[in-house]
Amino acid sequence: MTSSRFSNIGDRCTSATEQRRRDEENYCIICMDCFQKKITLRCSHSFCSSCIDSVFQIKPACPVCNTFHGTYEGTQPRDGIMTVRRNWQCLPGYEEGNGHIAIDYHFTAGVQGPEHPNPGEKYSSTSRTAFLPAYPGYLSRVQEELRLKGVTEES
Numbered sequence: 001m002t003s004s005r006f007s008n009i010g011d012r013c014t015s016a017t018e019q020r021r022r023d024e025e026n027y028c029i030i031c032m033d034c035f036q037k038k039i040t041l042r043c044s045h046s047f048c049s050s051c052i053d054s055v056f057q058i059k060p061a062c063p064v065c066n067t068f069h070g071t072y073e074g075t076q077p078r079d080g081i082m083t084v085r086r087n088w089q090c091l092p093g094y095e096e097g098n099g100h101i102a103i104d105y106h107f108t109a110g111v112q113g114p115e116h117p118n119p120g121e122k123y124s125s126t127s128r129t130a131f132l133p134a135y136p137g138y139l140s141r142v143q144e145e146l147r148l149k150g151v152t153e154e155s
Helices: 009-026 049-058 138-148
Strands: 038-040 046-048 081-087 100-107 126-133
Touching: 038 049, 046 049, 081 138, 100 138
Parallel strands: none
Antiparallel strands: 038 046, 081 100, 100 126
């Protein structure tokens, strides 16, 4: 008798899962309503046209998976240069890794633009070096973040 009480649980769970999947296919996760002018991004996530437009005004990335669509410009000076070097010596605390990556970046002196905190004010040139543990995928993630801030790579 006990086994018959629970025999349909799997079927109900499957039904609930399938219902959720169908709902996700028909509803925008931003406004939580039925799609109005449905747009599907390259990453396969769908939204109302007006909802995703409002998100893209802040950051052109999918709100579900954070995949970038279009361009995103940071506020770093446009003439920044980034140089990446690989070194096989491990960083302290990361002895298990594959050495380290040194990223040198340089900015020449200039004047702050309208997107900066003090438009029209001069800023000095600067050079910095970042040291990162060499783990697979780490460098490409850092390069993408710096590129989005306007720093270009020079090999």
